[in-house]
């Protein structure tokens with residue numbers, strides 16, 4: 001079975017791309033077939049970390065329908081069994097990914113012939129990123145041990161859960177409207193959270209309400225603490241876990257603790273990934289452990305999600321794409 005591993009973060013610059021590249025290599029070294037996909041639209045730099053020249057066509061060609069499939073865009077890498085789909089400059093990161101292209105990308109990602117498909121996403125909670133993150137119930141959220149990164153990781157988790165709840169119901173359904181009303185009326189501190197809303201929906205619509213509760217239950221993102229230095233970091237990590245449990249009723253699993261390591265970034269600067277150049281570095285060793293855990297505890301499938309309402313703006317953007 002193929003596993004999608006989206007890698008996201010609330011705050012930028014926390015080490016997603018470096019992790020994606022080195023984790024891909026570590027998994028391939030464990031004899032898994034891996035595809036790394038650069039989905040940081042507008043900010044793609046995974047090729048640099050892998051030491052690949054930016055002369056291949058990438059995901060923009062699929063978005064603009066110049067390539068028929070994602071498989072067509074696969075590039076071989078120095079590492080056996082590791083393939084790469086570049087992001088590219090064609091697509092501006094400020095533009096919203098056209099809705100139907102996003103669905104097409106997700107469908108094709110799920111069909112790529114590999115054991116693991118790793119998605120390097122942009123930072124923050126845009127719908128593009130969240131919808132790509134929701135391709136797996138146990139994607140990775142990367143954070144560093146500083147308060148802003150931790151708070152942003154929490155916001156990202158919360159936004160993902162809200163989007164997951166909305167997309168558990170068909171567009172224009174009564175259930176979807178109840179969620180929408182809740183979001184509009186929500187006053188901070190009010191004693192009504194997404195779980196009480198699910199309960200309310202369940203009393204009105206037992207079947208679809210139970211399915212949504214299941215989807216939320218299955219959703220268990222895994223956290224990577226990167227650039228760790230001290231024991232104090234562990235306390236910050238526990239705080240994130242505590243807030244997620246008490247406010248969102250989600251048990252976060254910490255899947256890796258990656259140390260701050262000068263050799264980690266140096267590999268990227270030298271255009272040769274850390275895992276190849278400095279295989280004995282503390283960073284490489286920690287990433288290998290993370291890979292081993294992913295192999296041991298692969299993620300379950302994501303429950304079916306319905307499309308979001310295609311709003312007029314997105315349709316207009318689709319039109320612009322067609323017109324290019």
Ligand SMILES: Nc1ncnc2c1ncn2[C@@H]1O[C@H](COP(=O)(O)OP(=O)(O)OP(=O)(O)O)[C@@H](O)[C@H]1O
Pocket residue numbers: 009011012013014015016017018019040043121122123226227228258259260261262264265266268283
């Ligand atoms: N464990 C680490 N030790 C030392 N440096 C690190 C570590 N992890 C990442 N870095 C460095 O931090 C910087 C940011 O890393 P990276 O580009 O992977 O972050 P990102 O989350 O992908 O950023 P963006 O949000 O811009 O996509 C890079 O210079 C990288 O080499």
Ligand SMILES: [Mg+2]
Pocket residue numbers: 016017018040120121
């Ligand atoms: Mg990045």
